[in-house]
Amino acid sequence: MASETPVDSAEAETAPEKLTFADLGLDAAVLKALKDVGYETPSAIQAATIPVLLQGRDVVGLAQTGTGKTAAFALPVLSQMETGHKNPQALVLAPTRELALQVCEAFEKYAAHIKGVSVLPVYGGQGYGQQLSALRRGVDIVVGTPGRIMDHLDKGTLDLSELKYLVLDEADEMLKMGFAEDVETILADTPSTKQVALFSATMPAQIRRISAQYLNDPEEITVKTKTATSTNIAQRYLIVSYQQKIDALTRILEVENFEGMIVFTRTKNETETVAEKLRARGYTAAAINGDVAQVQRERTVNQLKSGKLDILVATDVAARGLDVDRISHVVNYDLPIDTESYVHRIGRTGRAGRTGDAISFVTPRERRMLTAIEKATRQPLTEMSLPSVDDVNATRLTRFDDAITAALEDTAAIATFRDVVAHYVAHHDVPEADVAAALAVVAQGDTPLLLEAEAFRQQRFDNDRPARDSRDGASRDGGPRRDTSGRFATYRIAVGRRQRVEPRQIVGALANEGGLRRGDFGAIQIRQDFSLVELPADLSSDTIGRLADTRISGQLIDLRLDQGGRSAKRSDRPQRRDRDRD
Ligand code: AMP
Numbered sequence: 001m002a003s004e005t006p007v008d009s010a011e012a013e014t015a016p017e018k019l020t021f022a023d024l025g026l027d028a029a030v031l032k033a034l035k036d037v038g039y040e041t042p043s044a045i046q047a048a049t050i051p052v053l054l055q056g057r058d059v060v061g062l063a064q065t066g067t068g069k070t071a072a073f074a075l076p077v078l079s080q081m082e083t084g085h086k087n088p089q090a091l092v093l094a095p096t097r098e099l100a101l102q103v104c105e106a107f108e109k110y111a112a113h114i115k116g117v118s119v120l121p122v123y124g125g126q127g128y129g130q131q132l133s134a135l136r137r138g139v140d141i142v143v144g145t146p147g148r149i150m151d152h153l154d155k156g157t158l159d160l161s162e163l164k165y166l167v168l169d170e171a172d173e174m175l176k177m178g179f180a181e182d183v184e185t186i187l188a189d190t191p192s193t194k195q196v197a198l199f200s201a202t203m204p205a206q207i208r209r210i211s212a213q214y215l216n217d218p219e220e221i222t223v224k225t226k227t228a229t230s231t232n233i234a235q236r237y238l239i240v241s242y243q244q245k246i247d248a249l250t251r252i253l254e255v256e257n258f259e260g261m262i263v264f265t266r267t268k269n270e271t272e273t274v275a276e277k278l279r280a281r282g283y284t285a286a287a288i289n290g291d292v293a294q295v296q297r298e299r300t301v302n303q304l305k306s307g308k309l310d311i312l313v314a315t316d317v318a319a320r321g322l323d324v325d326r327i328s329h330v331v332n333y334d335l336p337i338d339t340e341s342y343v344h345r346i347g348r349t350g351r352a353g354r355t356g357d358a359i360s361f362v363t364p365r366e367r368r369m370l371t372a373i374e375k376a377t378r379q380p381l382t383e384m385s386l387p388s389v390d391d392v393n394a395t396r397l398t399r400f401d402d403a404i405t406a407a408l409e410d411t412a413a414i415a416t417f418r419d420v421v422a423h424y425v426a427h428h429d430v431p432e433a434d435v436a437a438a439l440a441v442v443a444q445g446d447t448p449l450l451l452e453a454e455a456f457r458q459q460r461f462d463n464d465r466p467a468r469d470s471r472d473g474a475s476r477d478g479g480p481r482r483d484t485s486g487r488f489a490t491y492r493i494a495v496g497r498r499q500r501v502e503p504r505q506i507v508g509a510l511a512n513e514g515g516l517r518r519g520d521f522g523a524i525q526i527r528q529d530f531s532l533v534e535l536p537a538d539l540s541s542d543t544i545g546r547l548a549d550t551r552i553s554g555q556l557i558d559l560r561l562d563q564g565g566r567s568a569k570r571s572d573r574p575q576r577r578d579r580d581r582d
Contacts, residue, residue, distance in 0.1 A: 024050040027079035029113040034075075037109060038267030040290045040317050043068035043337040044223045049197070050076050056195055058218035060211050064201045064372050067223065068337045070106045073167045073197045077141070078107070081164065083116045086138040088158075090165040091190075093146050093183060095173040096504050097123035098365075103143045103169060117141070122158075124148045124518040132157055146174060146182035147518045153189070163190045171200040171207050177508050180206065187214040223338065233350040235377075236384040237360040237370060239497075244386075245333055245361050246277050251387040252331065252359060253283060253311075255395045260304055260326040263313045264345050266334040274333060275313040285311035288318040316341050325351050332360035335369050339376035359384070364526075367500055393450045400440075400449060488522040488534035491547075493557040496529045505552055506533055510559075513550040514543045532562055 021034050021042055042050065045063045052059050053076035063069040073092070081089045094100040104121045111117040120134045122144030131148075135157055142149070142158070152158035166187070168174065174183055187196070187210070196215050200207055211218055240248045249263065263278075263285075265271050271287035278285035286300045286309055297318065303309035305324050312319070316336060330349045336342045342360075349356025360381065362370050374380050408414060421435055440449070495501045503524040510516055510533070522534025539547075548559045 019047060021075075024075075025054050025079075026050065026075055027114075030075055030079050030110060033110050033112045033114075036112065038269035039071075040268055040315050043072075044340075045069050045221065045338075046072045046075070048221045048223070049073070052219050052221070053077075053195070053197060054079065058195060058215040059197045060203075060207075060215065060218045060220045061197065061199045062201070062203055062220070062222040063199055064368060069169070069199050070103055071110065073169075073199070074103070074107050074110050077165045077167070078111050078114060078117070081117075081140060083114065083118075083140050084138075085140070085162055086159075087162040088120075088139055088142045088160065089162060090141040090167070091149070091160060091163055091186075092141070092143040092167040092169055093149065093174065093179075093186065094143060094169045095145065095177050095179065096507070097121070097125065097145060098503065099170060100143045100145055107141055107143065119143065122148050122152065124151075125521070128157075145518070146179040146186065149186060150182045153186070160186075160190045163194050166190060166194050166196045168196070168198040168200075171198050171210075172202045172204060173504060175204070175206055177504065178511060184210065184214070232354070233346055233356040233358050235346065235358045235360070235379060235381045237362050237381045238384050238386060239364060239367075240361045240386070242363055246274065248361065248386055249274075249278075249331060249333060250281055251392060253278075254392045255387040256329060256357065256359075258310070258357075259328040260307075260324060261311045261329040261331060262319055262322070262327055262345075262348050263311060263331045263333050264319065264336065265313060265315065266337070268315055270334065271313045271315055271318075275311075278311055278313070283311055284309050285313060287313045289315045290317045292318065316345065319348060320344065322348050323351060324348075325354065327351065327356070328354070329357045329359065332358070335360060335362060335366050335373075339373050342373050343377060364497075367502070371500075389451050396449055396451075487537060489537040489539075490562040491533050491535050491559050492562040493531050493533060493552070493559050494529070495552045495555050495557055496527045496531050498529055499553050499555055501526060501531065501552055506531060509550050509552045509557070510535070510547055514539070514547045516543075533559075 019041055021039070022031055024042060024047065026034075045061060045067045049059055049061055049069075049072040053073065061069060061072065063072070077090050092100075092103050094103055100121050100123050104119050107117075107119045111119070118134075118137075118139045119141045120131070120139040120143070122131050122142055124145055124147050126148075131152070135152070149158065153160065168183060171183070174180075196218070198207070198211055198215065198218070238248060238252075253261075263274060265274055268289040268291055271289045275285045275287035286303070288297050288300050292300075300309065300312065301322065301324065304312050305326070307326065313333075314322075327349045330346050332342070332345060336345060346356070346358040349358060360370070360373075370381065421432065421439075424430070424435055425432055493506070495506075503526065506524055507518075507521055510521075511518070514535075516535070520536050523532075524534070525532040544559065548557070550557050550559070
């Protein structure tokens, strides 16, 4: 590598309010979109990569998912590109269709104020028809998996002769999945004048060789992790889907014994939304973010200190350096974009020699960020389950008991009301216990003291954002869409969420062991203790035998034909309910 820029994101933390997206030299329309999205400051990888890409240099970025790397390449591409050409100007290669779709979504979000930009996802398993007609009409940005991109190049249906920007996203994953040859062919057969950005979580020799061979004097950018967390903070995480976060937070507020709390969100807009929802549920909560004037911010923090306010919903920038002893809990409503921010955030609790609690919400697709946090802080986080109806009710009953005990201490008031109750008992011939119960009914008012199990049914945790379902092949009930063509059969493998497997690991392992091709995979559903994978119905017994002996994360997968996906689903569900009842 010609030059190297190690970025110390802890350093970036010291002057965060000075560095804005505008400072990086991005186009005004892109800045406007970022304002809408509500990002406050560039992440470490963005701050380091964007100016270099805007200068036109090639980049090799060592960055994991969750660090903001998508914006790190998407924003400069959008800032520089000319729209309206027939042939694509930019191509992003991604290892999986899920990532390709995510990247497309990100491009569309950041391009909201650029007129006429078209972004096309191109991946295997999707019909050619739609892709062909879009390509014929002309697209600006293509985001795809290497195999399908190669298919189009071979067929002559994709013309990359005008390519200006090529991004390799998760390059190490692409190589692991057997795309090395395709990636090299694409690098070699596209204009030598193109700018290349290669992102990878690791830097194996093969990637070093590829970047030395095909990139032009690239700047290597790594984000150093310098982190230490104190041991007086208990760190837990909860796997939760995006839509369930507010409900999960409310349940946590019910059962956790908290004094003061900071809830961290990723965007300014989200601080306001969450604070508002908490207020609507009866909590004293306020939002602070970079847009809130300093005076107002100070006033809010003072309210938190004095106990007038219990919950502060904040972005990283707004809460930096906050030192309030009574913060007993930090909740990462959204995971931070780098591990240093995680350390800064949770350091807001456990002040002044006290103990603290940190709870992080992790959506299924953020598990890798969780691993990165555990690695960086060298501390495992403990998984917690969503507080159940019984948990919530037990806490409410304890509080109710405490309120009775406290009221009994006011002897004067008790003496007065004892006469009132005695009068009622004497005139209505009702036992005192029933009168006390009736008074409890009066006291609960319109809000029932106890929750009913029905109203609090456990929702499914399997999917992150069902709103995207129509795009990434999932059905309306939230599960991946099942194949109905008869080409696929559903197989069951003995690894699931508990083993932290991801679809890409399953595809990688089965493709390697069984000599399967990308098109041989249908829907993959990851459940708690097993996964369901659609594979060709006509697999030979030889292949099945080889696949059965495959290991994923060290565990034998014991692949077998699923005896009806439905029964498998059912057996998974009671486990969840059981957990609720624990
Ligand atoms: P990525 O690593 O690109 O997958 O991004 C991870 C998440 O961080 C995505 O949900 C982005 O929307 C979000 N994100 C990216 N950049 C920023 C930023 N500067 N501030 C806040 N959130 C961001």
